[in-house]
Amino acid sequence: MEVPSSEELLQFLSSCLSQIKWRLKSNSKRRLEIDVLALCTGMRPVVMIDYGGKMPELQNRLLSLLELIREGLPVFKDLKVMVIEDMIYLINVRSLPKFVSSSLDSEPELFFIDLEQDPPKMVTQSKESNLGMQLRSIQKLFSSTFPLDDSNTDTTTVLDEANSSQTSLCIDLSCCLQDTKVTIPTLNGWLLDYPVVYLFGTDHIEEAIYNLSTKSLRLFKVLVCRNGTTEKDSHLEELTSAI
Known part of the structure; x- marks a missing residue:
């Protein structure tokens, strides 16, 4: 079967958005288009959806959208919704296991960046701090949830219970942060493949905020340009950014 072009994918995505009557602002719609293309092309295994509404309405809209696009084009069949506490993500279940496995192999x-120190200090995961070990355990939970070998379906009991009532299109991994001091920003830094991850525990949030607010920060962006566009339509678009 011929693989649809990026323009065909975006046209179909736009049609499905209209069918479910999800009226996104132009900036939010463009972000969704870039995120979906990044997932389908394997550029990113996970994207965080922090636009387009609030939970739980946002989750319901994403699930409705996935149901339509997965039925319409095979290229979307590997996309699912993942929820961690009040954060929601779109994931590619085919590329995410490879990403998690490479993380465990370092x-x-x-x-x-250890934000519990003033001034913040660069550290590596090889320095096995308590937080680093807890993040490692979360990575192992992801590995058991998204195994490289599809025949390996072992998951923790708590995860089975958490997902027992979930639709097959939605995976709730809120349990991954239970009994740890790992914060969402630290988890996102790894999960979204940022070059540097903010490291601070739930008992040091105030110190982390202070240490960030009193330092000069730079915003780094990764910009991409899609192939196949005309010179007139060609322009750089933001794939991801980090401070």
Whole structure:
């Protein structure tokens, strides 16, 4: 079967958005288009959806959208929704296991900014701090949930219970942060493949905020340009950004 072009994918996505009557602002719609293309092309295994509404309405809209696009085009069949506490993500269940496996193999090695120190200090995951070990355990939970080998379906009991009532299109991994001091920003830094991850525990949030607010920060962006566009329509678009 011929793989649809990016323009065909976006036209179909726009049609499905209209069918479910999800009226996104132009900036939010463009972000969704870029995120979906990044997932389908394997550029990113996970994207965070922090636009288009609030939970739980946002989750319901994403699930409705996935039901339509997965039925319409095979290229969307690997996309699912993932929820962690009040954060929601779109994931590619085919590329995410490879990403998690490479993380456990420390390829590449994660670099952290320890925000519990003033001034913040660069550290590596090889320095097995308590937080680093807890993040490692979360990565192992992801590995058991998204195994490289599809025949390996072992998951923790708590995860089975959490997902027992979930639709097959939605995976709730809120349990991954239970009994840890790992914060959402630290988890997102790894999960969204940022070059540097903010490291601080739930008992040091105030110190982390202070240490960030009193330092000069730079915003780094990854910009991409889609192939196949005319020179007139060609322009750089933001794939991801980090501070």
